[in-house]
Amino acid sequence: MTQEAVRMTRQGKERLEEQLQYLKTTRREQISEYMGKAIEDGDLRESAAYDEARMQQSENEAKIAEIEAQLERAQIMNDDEIDTSAVGVGATVVVEDAGGKQRTLEIVGSFEVDVLKGKISDTSPMGQALLGKQAGEQAVWAGPKGDVTFKVISVEYR
DSSP states (O other), rough: OOOOEOOHHHHHHHHHHHHHIIIIIHHHHHHHHHHHHHHTTGGGGGOOHHHHHHHHHHHHHHHHHHHHHHHHHHEOOOOSSSSSBBTTTTTEEEEEETTOEEEEEEEEEEEGGGGTTTTTTTHHHHHHHHTTHHHTEEEEEEEETEEEEEEEEEEEEE
């Protein structure tokens, strides 16, 4: 079974690697200490603290496996492969809506999304509408209240 590549920025990959390192070291240690204290308290059959520690351990290991799988499939474009005149993963894009309001967005891989910081996924409807567009072109995507049109003001890679 072939798994699809996970597109991400170089910075996104570095953040994932840092998070993985934290989960494998610091977080595992914290959970181990918590579990040790729960074991010291006695009867594990009725220990809510022990059950909680086991659940945290399970969630942590699942997150580690998820991040490792993403990193194995990571696809980062080399700078010389990127058409810097068009919107792609890693681009910072200034768009303007029909009312003249401008927004700055960064196109990122799906795990890097942070809408409050203007980071949208390349697989989101808006992200897909922007992919390949150049400054001066319009992008249309189906929003919750109907079609939304944006004009691309600028495309920049950092």
